[in-house]
Amino acid sequence: MSMESSLARENQVLSVFDFDGTLTIHDSFIPFLRFSFSKRAFARRLARLAVPTLHCMRKKLTRDELKEVLIKTFLTGVEEKWVREQAKLFCAANWNKLMRPAGLLAVAAEVNSSAEVTICSASPAMVLEPFAERLGINLIGTQLEVIDGILTGKITGHNCRCGQKVKRLESVYGPLHNYHLRAWGDTRGDFELLAAAQDPHWRHFHPTWKKRRVPMEKLRMLRLDP
Secondary structure, X not given: OOHHHXXXXXXXXXXXXXXXXXXXXXXXXXXXXXXXXXXHHHHHHHHOOHHHHHHHHOOOOOHHHHHHHHHHHHHOOOEHHHHHHHHHHHHHHHHHHHEOHHHHHHHHHHHHOOOEEEEEEEEEHHHHHHHHHHHOOEEEEEEEEEEOOEEEEEEEOOOOOOHHHHHHHHHHHOOHHHOEEEEEEOOHHHHHHHHHOOEEEEOOOOXXXXXXXXXXXXXXXXXXXX
């Protein structure tokens, strides 16, 4: 890469938004499952998660492992086509009550500034695709394994949170230090992303009373220990 092209890349802004809780007022995946399944089917599957959830609360199961149990419980043997159709219906039915208006304005501002803009989320990309399409931006999310059009109930690769967000971004865009990185997040799963950014935004669209200070010391240590 020439010096000119390197400098041009460094001046390129990469704007990365977490989805759940950042652009939305709450988690989207479980509401999606509730929307897609009948009340009886949803309740029956949810009951199976009681013990794994308790194990997670007692630190006997990690958040990533609980996520895998959730996906296995609800989506094993389900048609990919059906999930995509339900995702479109869910987006259309819930857009206005799920999305934060300030977040929508921020995404539009980044797009209009000619930044490269993407969602980077732990939620299944298959579920978030209609939201990304409506926003007119790119999407990086957790990948669900599909064989012959049927979901296996497994994740392809890793849950897209914590350090995996940075790894997934670099797999798409290359080394992040080649960009001016702007990032928006709201939970522990976004710390590594925020630490990698020159311009990090913590709970930027939340009401003031919910904007607890981001633990800057933890972010500083993450920057020192990449």
